[in-house]
Amino acid sequence: MYKELLKTKTMSIYDQMPNGKEHETKKALEYKDYVEGTRKVLEDSKKEEEPYTVTVCGREFKVLPNVFSPKYFFDTELFAENFPLVEGEEILEIGPGTGAISITEALRGAEKVLAIDINPAAVANTRANIEKHKLNEKVEVRQGDLYDALKEGEKFDTIFWNTPFGLIEEGEISDLEKAVYDPDYKATERFIKEAKSHLKENGRVLIGFSTTLGKLELIHKFCEESNLELRLIFEAKSQEVHPVKFEIFEAKPKENNNHGILLNKINEAMKELGSKSKWLKLKEAPDGTEILKGKRIVMVDDLRNILTSYVPDLIVSTNDHAGFVLHEQQSIEELAEQIIEKAPEVILMDRKLANGINGADVTRSILQKYPKTKVVGFSSEGDATDFLKAGAVGFVKKDTWEAAGSIKQIAELLKSLEK
Incomplete structure (x- = not known):
């Protein structure tokens, strides 16, 4: 031959x-x-x-x-x-x-x-x-x-x-x-x-x-x-x-090469958020989250440990289209601009942010300028009322211990919006 x-x-x-x-x-x-x-x-x-x-x-x-x-x-x-x-x-x-x-x-x-x-x-x-x-x-x-x-x-x-x-x-x-x-x-x-x-x-x-x-x-x-x-x-x-x-x-x-890229992205995001943890093995995307693949999703929270707990699942589920914003001292307007700079299609907005700022108010500020952006209220406390009044497309209860279940609910919410 x-x-x-x-x-x-x-x-x-x-x-x-x-x-x-x-x-x-x-x-x-x-x-x-x-x-x-x-x-x-x-x-x-x-x-x-x-x-x-x-x-x-x-x-x-x-x-x-x-x-x-x-x-x-x-x-x-x-x-x-x-x-x-x-x-x-x-x-x-x-x-x-x-x-x-x-x-x-x-x-x-x-x-x-x-x-x-x-x-x-x-x-x-x-x-x-x-x-x-x-x-x-x-x-x-x-x-x-x-x-x-x-x-x-x-x-x-x-x-x-x-x-x-x-x-x-x-x-x-x-x-x-x-x-x-x-x-x-x-x-x-x-x-x-x-x-x-x-x-x-x-x-x-x-x-x-x-x-x-x-x-x-x-x-x-x-x-x-x-x-x-x-x-x-x-x-x-x-x-x-x-x-x-x-x-x-x-x-x-060749599919492993994408695994390696995602693993690097997870560790880069963890480092940017101040975490010293290093992931050595890639997690599988939670079942039922296929709709998230390729979507630009930005998660906003005032607690580093909450953000870092969601980093691996969100990066894998979106195939490296996830971003994370930590709220510390920014004003509502400054936070809104920081989020929009990441060009999100979907924003996962916490309710109780730093310095008494309410995520519903940040949602309102963003949607006044960028009305096509989808904001999902994402909090471990309260209900959807204030977020829906501010223009959010829905609300998902945030599990602070297990990210996969909450991400699956986000996927189900977005899927329902496309029907």
């Missing part, structure tokens, strides 16, 4: 760096030269017929025959050392080989690691190193092809694979060769396209790769077809037979 890519030339990493000394002397190599260089390293590793020990990130690991070895392939240590670990996360590693990366990340602070390898020798090797490092409670290894060994419902914060980035024509290869070659990139394609099904909310895929030895255009293609956004998060120079470059790419569901 991708035969034309096998014929292309690949620049050495030095050729890609115009300011480097080697730029003038290194010449472009055929892609097959790099594949052949990998084959030579692999053949050298096959000469090891007895178990031996290697050091990865300062720790000793046992290596069995017929297993992808950190002694010969240096990307294992690079990826183990530079893995962008989030402490407490649960990780799935595909193709662990010796288990060096899985074990390193467990020791660095991962909560749980599951390793899956198609190679029975690699499974035995990883298991031996799990026992060596006394990590049976944190690291598990299973045999299987990619996700086939997963149990129903198992999901992870991070899924990682030091992919076999050597593209070769389709054909039968050994289990060991599957660690470095991927015929027609079929395994890599499946790894990327099925990953989302096994990710937790806001999860990510980490792809160990080499733009020297692999075909990045195919990784981009698979990610695009899977609605994943790809970005480079680590790169380093290394050496096999030829100079090479290794990278870690992160792929996240």
